[in-house]
Amino acid sequence: MTAATVNSKSEGFNPEDFDVPSNYRHWVGDRAENYLGPFFFYMDGMHPRTALRVVNHHCNAHDSVHGGILMALADYTLCLGANGGESESVVTVSCSNEFTAPAFLGDLIEGRAQVIKRGGSMVFVRCELLVGETVVLMSSAVIKRLRK
Numbered sequence: 407m408t409a410a411t412v413n414s415k416s417e418g419f420n421p422e423d424f425d426v427p428s429n430y431r432h433w434v435g436d437r438a439e440n441y442l443g444p445f446f447f448y449m450d451g452m453h454p455r456t457a458l459r460v461v462n463h464h465c466n467a468h469d470s471v472h473g474g475i476l477m478a479l480a481d482y483t484l485c486l487g488a489n490g491g492e493s494e495s496v497v498t499v500s501c502s503n504e505f506t507a508p509a510f511l512g513d514l515i516e517g518r519a520q521v522i523k524r525g526g527s528m529v530f531v532r533c534e535l536l537v538g539e540t541v542v543l544m545s546s547a548v549i550k551r552l553r554k
Contacts, residue, residue, distance in 0.1 A: 419444040424459040426514065433486075442475060445482045447491070454486035456517035460509055470508040471515070471542075477503050479517060480533055480545035487519030488529040488549035495552040496529070504544045513537045527551055 419432040419440070430446035439445050442464075446457045456479060458464070464475045481498055488496045509515050519533040528548055535543040 419446075421446045421457070424461075426457045426459055430455075430457050439478070439482060442478050443482075445479055447482075447486055449486075449491040452490050452521070454483060454491055454517070454519050456483040456486065456519075458515045460511055460513045460515060462511065465511050468508075469511045471510070471513075473503075473505060476505070476509070476515075476535060476543045477501070477545070479515060480535060480543055481547070483517035483519045483533040483535070484531045484545060484547040485549060487521050487531040487533065488524075488547075488551070496549045497552060499528070499548040499550050501545060501547040505542070506544060507537075507540050507542045509535075509537050509542045515542065522546075527553075 421430040422428050426446050430448050432444055432446055443458055447454050458479050460471055464471050466472045480503060481501060485496050485498065515535050515537055517533055517535045519531055522530040522532060528550055531549055532546045534541050
């Protein structure tokens, strides 16, 4: 992900088209995230906020969000925390997830990340995914900073 690829219009993903608040934007360039999501974000200082409006292709047979979709959104949130929403390339080394409640068709899932420690090559990050005030997933990760 690079700062130059951030644009909500260039790939047709306008947050308002997905009933996501207009202060969010789309990070262009990740085909997997586009296919799974699309995911949206904004930066609250150095803390990313992410969002996903749940539609049919995010759900399992029970109309609850598939765990893999939640983990992908958590990874997106964690990586934005690690790179601060900037152009630094990062990759996930390890990720641990705890599912605490379901999310359902139509819900707006919002993510919040917090950097615990930023080192020269590794970043330790936590995030929560919420529907309203209900935490649906807690996640922590070690993210590697890639040097050019």
